[in-house]
Amino acid sequence: MRLKYFALSFLIIAGMTYFSVTQRTAVPWFESSSSAFWSPSSFSRSVSQPAFDAISETLTAARSESENQKNSALKAIEETEAPLHFAPAAATHTWNFSGTGLKESEVSSYLQNTPPKAIYFFRGNELVPISAPLGYDGDLTQYLFVSDLNTIQDIQQQREAQAEQEQAAGQDAQAADRDSTDKDSLEKPLPENAFEVVSFTAGKRDDGSVLVPVNPNILQALQGPDYSLEPFNWRDDGEMRAHLSTILSFGHGGELVLKVSGQGYLKNKAGFDFALYENAFRTGSGLNVVQEFARVGVSNSLEEDFHWFPCDPLQNILSGCLGAVPTAEGGDQFDLTVVGLTEARYIKIQDLGINKNNTSRWPTEGCDLDAVRLFHAYTQE
């Protein structure tokens, strides 16, 4: 009897949730809380993990079925013996991961609620797109970006090669030195955090509202890097707020403009000139990284065009993206040589507006910038 009641309860929960997702008007009382219900933090508190996983899997499976199959599933819910018929559907995989090297279990939490248009898995030098199932009505503008270990290493090697090339050729650095021989004697180095916020235009949250940063003091949030591999309890509001206070989430399409403090400037010297740290993190396997990308540009004035580092994930170009390399593994390093500048005073960072994140009630959409470090910032004495 107990088993039967459990099965029935499961069925009712799955049924109501299914209705609320697919036919929102059918269960009006549920709609107001549906997004909160689906946030991992609130949901996992009220339902055990196995039940959560089972329901999630059932929903994911059911959503991708053809219309007829959906109707059959709905009919099954209404029937008393439904658990026996409905349960096997939970095992049906809706995204085709076969041959990609990526496991659905690693990214399953990103496929719930409003799933992405596609998963772009960067495997070595190859871009492996994983398309959403046919008939799937997820978000049509967002992509879930995931890179494997080799891709991260390739990005780091590409960047280092560019920096080494600069040292070997020495052209840009020497040109800069020639131009500033007199200036050199008058300039003094600035600390790595000698930057100011010129402007921040927050992007959108998944629900269309404008993101409000957890920490309104952006300059404070951008100190660090603070992100570490130390685990924290993301179900605890206090711990979560403390964690999010150390980063700046951009929101979809958000833009940040920084400048070197006072009359300071970044100089193209040998090696990397500045670094940005996004809180990209490894998935369960420890081999893959979930990424939210932003593009990065530099210039000497706000009036002139910005020079952009190469970043176009949809075309498999990641070497100049912010959000590629996890903070704990060195973050994203930038060299002015790549954009052909000898000096720069401004750094502009734009969230690409197409990043799928793990939706929750916290304002974490878009790229999350943890810290900025200027290696070659100078000012005139």
Ligand SMILES: [Ca+2]
């Ligand atoms: Ca350099």
Ligand SMILES: [Ca+2]
């Ligand atoms: Ca920080």
